[in-house]
Amino acid sequence: MTITTMHRTALLGLAFLVLPACAAYKIQPPVGFAVVSENDWQTRMKAQDNVGLTLQRFENVKGGTLGFWGADLVKKLGNRNYTLVSQSPIKTKNGKTGTRFDFDYETYDTELPKFYTAVLVVTDRHKIVLQVAGDQQFAAAYRARIPELLAELKVRGCKAGSKICNGAQPPKLSTPLVKKSKADPADPANAPDTATTPPPVAAKP
Amino acid sequence: MLRRSLLLLSSLLLVPGLGCAKRASDAESAAPSMDYGGDGMAAAGSAGPSEPSPMPSREAYDFDDSKLAEARDVPTSVQAAPATTPRPSGGKPEIATDNKPIMPEVSKGDEVSDTERKKQFARQIIYTAELQLSVYKLDDAMQRAEALTLAAGGYVQNMSQGYYVLRIPAPALRGIMDELAHLGVVEARTLQARDVSEEFVDLTTRIRVLRETQQQLLALLRSARTVEEALKVRASLDGVTMELEQAMGRLRLLESLIGFSTLTVRMSLRGPQNAVPSSNDPFPWVDGLGVEATEWN
Numbered sequence: 001m002t003i004t005t006m007h008r009t010a011l012l013g014l015a016f017l018v019l020p021a022c023a024a025y026k027i028q029p030p031v032g033f034a035v036v037s038e039n040d041w042q043t044r045m046k047a048q049d050n051v052g053l054t055l056q057r058f059e060n061v062k063g064g065t066l067g068f069w070g071a072d073l074v075k076k077l078g079n080r081n082y083t084l085v086s087q088s089p090i091k092t093k094n095g096k097t098g099t100r101f102d103f104d105y106e107t108y109d110t111e112l113p114k115f116y117t118a119v120l121v122v123t124d125r126h127k128i129v130l131q132v133a134g135d136q137q138f139a140a141a142y143r144a145r146i147p148e149l150l151a152e153l154k155v156r157g158c159k160a161g162s163k164i165c166n167g168a169q170p171p172k173l174s175t176p177l178v179k180k181s182k183a184d185p186a187d188p189a190n191a192p193d194t195a196t197t198p199p200p201v202a203a204k205p
Numbered sequence: 206m207l208r209r210s211l212l213l214l215s216s217l218l219l220v221p222g223l224g225c226a227k228r229a230s231d232a233e234s235a236a237p238s239m240d241y242g243g244d245g246m247a248a249a250g251s252a253g254p255s256e257p258s259p260m261p262s263r264e265a266y267d268f269d270d271s272k273l274a275e276a277r278d279v280p281t282s283v284q285a286a287p288a289t290t291p292r293p294s295g296g297k298p299e300i301a302t303d304n305k306p307i308m309p310e311v312s313k314g315d316e317v318s319d320t321e322r323k324k325q326f327a328r329q330i331i332y333t334a335e336l337q338l339s340v341y342k343l344d345d346a347m348q349r350a351e352a353l354t355l356a357a358g359g360y361v362q363n364m365s366q367g368y369y370v371l372r373i374p375a376p377a378l379r380g381i382m383d384e385l386a387h388l389g390v391v392e393a394r395t396l397q398a399r400d401v402s403e404e405f406v407d408l409t410t411r412i413r414v415l416r417e418t419q420q421q422l423l424a425l426l427r428s429a430r431t432v433e434e435a436l437k438v439r440a441s442l443d444g445v446t447m448e449l450e451q452a453m454g455r456l457r458l459l460e461s462l463i464g465f466s467t468l469t470v471r472m473s474l475r476g477p478q479n480a481v482p483s484s485n486d487p488f489p490w491v492d493g494l495g496v497e498a499t500e501w502n
Binding site for chain 1: 342497
């Protein structure tokens with residue numbers, strides 16, 4: 001009887017010890033970011049220059065692989081006028097693989113240029129998305145910091161011998177071509193008037 | 206003497222009935238030879254007998270006509286709404302207050318074209334609109350909204366953080382609403398039209414009849430021989446003047462509402478609470494992702 005009670009207590013204690021470790025992800029605020037809000041399914045952080053970093057957890061379903069959800073993410077963001085500019089594999093602090101998607105974006109109607117990076121990691125239980133977004137002027141600085149941010153991220157939820165975790169990378173994805181900005185100088189329609197354009201300088205031999 | 210007294214009394218008995226034309230048709234039948242002039246208040250102010258009407262002398266009756274003179278120049282209908290001249294923020298449409306004669310010397314009935322006559326009886330509609338936007342930069346959007354309003358010749362009637370009540374020249378309302386929609390994402394948009402043509406015509410006619418009555422009473426006052434006669438006429442004249450002022454005040458309000466539509470704009474910062482439409486998507490998880498959700502504070 002006493003042994004049974006001890007066992008029960010031990011099991012309960014073990015469960016309490018294991019529970020925190022079952023969180024889908026764990027991240028320490030990277031340098032320059034402070035946590036705005038945090039709960040079981042989402043962590044929101046902000047930098048001084050209004051760049052946001054969020055980590056979000058979604059339930060996974062049977063058949064939900066990194067390839068499937070990566071394509072879903074890119075397609076739906078593409079429909080919202082996001083432009084995929086690069087895609088690359090990543091690895092978290094605890095060795096889980098995922099895919100990083102870098103997007104350019106202009107806010108709907110107001111055409112404010114923004115950058116947006118989503119890192120997708122898929123486990124048996126969850127889809128984990130790390131997002132970084134802000135004004136386009138900060139894109140280069142923060143995109144360069146993504147490996148540093150990932151070095152703070154631990155992802156859990158993989159079963160032993162899982163085919164989902166560390167699964168195959170999605171194929172090269174793309175978003176539909178979005179309408180170019182009116183002020184885009186690369187657009188021939190927006191090319192400056194030839195009368196005001198300085199004549200080309202002759203190439204030196 | 207007796208004849209004059211009888212005449213005076215019969216006039217006084219007629220007075221209460223004159224200012225009660227409720228229907229345009231009634232008024233027209235009552236005074237078919239009168240001309241309404243070009244438009245609304247101007248018509249009300251300029252309408253008069255077809256024959257020259259003598260101006261009452263200030264000594265004979267100290268009648269404050271400045272308000273009537275002001276009202277003569279107020280635009281009356283949508284067609285006569287002010288041009289797109291910027292106005293200072295919070296200001297009201299300026300009403301010309303030049304010292305024009307109270308009553309026209311000669312009726313312009315012959316000069317009024319059919320087009321102007323039609324304008325007078327054109328539909329008089331008060332437009333009230335509301336626009337709810339979620340914007341990315343609230344302060345910028347508010348400044349832009351105010352600038353657009355001023356540029357269109359409107360003005361800001363009420364303002365607080367993320368909330369505007371704008372008065373926009375009626376012809377420019379739809380254009381301004383479209384421009385404002387570009388400041389963010391339109392969450393809701395309503396437009397209501399209230400037809401006040403009947404009330405407008407009633408008021409115009411009533412004012413014209415009251416002015417005629419006023420003129421007749423002024424003539425009677427001038428010809429009064431005794432103090433008693435003068436006091437009686439004066440009492441009636443005061444009643445008519447008060448009724449006239451009330452009608453003109455109401456007409457001025459109508460004209461303001463018709464000429465300047467009221468647009469209420471509500472703005473909020475765009476964030477994850479603003480849904481992104483996804484059509485019949487079995488996996489709407491991406492709706493909660495994106496710049497808005499990440500950058501929102």
